[in-house]
Amino acid sequence: MGQAGSSFFWPGRDPEARGAGKTLEKARRHFMRSVDDSGFNWLVLIVAASGFFTDSYNLFASNVILPALSYVYWGEGQHETALYFNLATLVASAFGQLAFGYFADRYGRKSLYGIELIIVITSTIGLLQCSNGISETVNGLTAHTWDIDGWIFFWRIIMGIGIGAEYPLSACIAAEWSSTEARGRMLATVFFMQPLGQLCAYGAGLTTLQAFGDSKIEIDKQWRYVVGIGTLPTLLALGFRIFMPESGRYTYEVLRTTPLQKIEPTGTRHDDSDASTRIQQPENQDEVEDQISWSKMWHFLYVEGHWADLFGTSMCWALLDFAFYGLGFSAPSTLEKLWAYGPITDDATEKSIEVKLRENMRHGIFTFSIAAIAGSIFVIAIIDWVNRKHMLTFTFSLLTIVLALAAATFDKLFQKGELRIVLIMFWNLISFLFSAGPNTLTFIIPAEVFPTKFRCTLYGFAAAFGKLGAVLVQIVILNIPSLRNDPNSSDIQYLLASYAGCMALGALCSHFFVPKVQRRSNAENTRRGCFCGTPSTPFYANIPLQELPPEQTRWRRKPKATDGEELRALPA
Known part of the structure; x- marks a missing residue:
């Protein structure tokens, strides 16, 4: 998209236009000042949140369509197939987070804007067209020209890659385009799209169910409409992404190089003095590769001790997702147990599929969605008034x-x-x-603590590690027959106890390894209110991204006398 298109939708926000004719440091300061002066930017929110909303809708639509798929194709009680469906989605999502996180640092944010949404749109269209083809029964055996299970799994894997890719992109778009004062609220509001997407998936399921009967043909139509509806917000999000310019922070801190600039010791902060060299674009992609080389990432993580930041954010996310997906992702089977007035009998299991689907979706709304939305609204309201690290530790403990x-x-x-x-x-x-604690904060903090040149890569790693926890809990459930086959089993209490242990470990990881991203406010640090612009003074002020992560003193490797000069020669 040309410069004019970007400027029309992002007035005054294009780093290329703001940097024209200026020295590197002056252009960087000028652009960053304009971003900080923008306050809470609704355009940034729409662009980042629209993509995350559509991916959340598609991810949690599983809870809506799995009972329908079981009824139409897999047969009642085929919980193993549903769990394998979840596993395929989660593994693919982890791959998308890792791959697109690295690509966003390697090739730039703008080069990937919309690609993950195109993947989701394509896979959605493929999924809703899955079919067994022509069927023929010979000697009592039915043969099909296609294997619908294989196609459903294939397209869901492709969709999972697109869903996973959205995590590092949405989070980094919000973090890098936000003003310092609005960064916490911006990221929390973007994550609000997850419970909202889940609620809309249930709403779409209930709405489409009203239009269809309970025959297999009608239910087969119903789940396809639920999946297809997910393309509408995806197309809207894609339209916004097309007109978005490159991240200003990525432009000034990775793309624009100054070959004559002095190499300074690791951890040295630049002051506001103008650089003597003019802005220069990298001549080829190898220069960008050098900016994010594995050796520099290793130096950042191992020598500077920031492996602790990555370990803390990754472990907190994995421990959270082990419990979160254990309670929520397998919602159809869990909800039936929770809402059962007494032991589930054969008569109860013979309800019509329409009644089962309606009960499942209504129970999901009243058990998970409304409470999750309330938690997200709560954390948006208080995000600037509490220390995020302390809040993460406290909510894990609670x-x-x-x-x-x-x-x-x-x-x-x-x-x-x-x-x-x-x-x-x-x-x-x-x-x-x-929603008020770990689920939101594990999304926010990794987008803040890592430097621009590694932000998406390390964010993608932390998010993928979280999905590893989700995969593990699905495997655990798969290997406990009573949870799958006995609707009256109370063995879920043992899982609850294990989830409590995970939360305790999460509190320890948060306390010892997650870095602070805020500092205490002072009397002069009066800032604008949440959305209405009224003056307020939060207890905590966000630390600017260029000052994060804080220098590691506990885990930093002490250089040997023989390699000290070599370590100091590596740029920050």
Whole structure:
């Protein structure tokens, strides 16, 4: 897209236009000042959030379409197939996070804007057209020209790659285009799209269900409409991405090089004095590769000690997702147990598929979605008034207590008439705390703590490590037959106890390894309010991205006398 198009939709926000004719440092300061002066920029929010919303919709649409797929193609009780479906999506998502995180640093953010959405659109169209083809029965055996299971898994894997790719791109778009004061609110609002996307998936399922009957043909239409609806917000998000210029921080800190610039010791901060060299674009991609070389990343992580930042953010995300996806991703089977008034009998399992689907979606809304949305709104409101690191540790600790209580009382509440309401309230509270704490904060903090040249790569690694936790819990569930085959099994209480242990480990990782991204505010640091622009003074001020991550003193490797000069020669 040409310069004119970008300027029309991003007035005054194009780093190329702002840097024309200026020295490197002056152009960088001028552009960064314009970004900081923009406050809470709604255009940035729309661009970042629209993509994340559509991917969240497609990810959590699994909870809507899996019961329909089981009814039409796999047969009742085929929970293994549904779990394999989830596993395929999660593994593909982890791959997308890793690959696109690296590509965004290697080739630039702009070169990837929209590619992940095109992948999602293409896979959505492919998924909703899956078919068995022509069927013919010979000697009692039915043969098909196509294997619909294979095609469903194939297109879901492709979609998973696109869904995963959106994580580092959406988070880094929001972080790098946000003003320093609005960064926390911006990232929290982008993540608000996850529970909103989940709610819309349930809403789409309920709406389409009203238009169809309960025959296999009608249900087969219903799940295809739910999947197809996901292309509409994706197309909208793609339109916004096309007109978005390159990230200013990536432009000035990676793309624009100054070959005559002095090499300074690692960790040295530049002052505001003008550079003597003019802005110069890299002549070829090898120069960009040199900026993000593996040796420099190794130096940043190992020598400077920032492996602890990566370890902390990655482990917190993995421990969170182990519990989160264990409770939420397998929602159809879990919800039936939670809402059961008494033991589930054969008569109860013979409800019409239409009734089952409607109950599942309504229960999902009242058990997970509403509480998650409330938690996200809560964290948006307080994100600037609390220390994010301390809040992450506190909410992990609180979840440890709540999950332990749920595990201890599960047997006394499960299928015990009206007492099941207490169990449902436990799930509501857990869902609220996830969104108000770890689920949102593990999305936000990795986008803040890593330098621009490695931001997407390391963010993608942390996010993929989180998906590893989600994969592990699906494997655990797959290997506990009672959870899959016995609707009256109370073995989920043992999983709840393991989730409580994960939350306790998450609190420890947060306390010891996650770095601070804020500093205490002072009297002069009066800032604008959340959205209305009214003056306010939050307790904590965001540290500018160029000052993050803070220097590691605990984990930094002490250089040997023989290699000290070599280490100092490497640029920050």
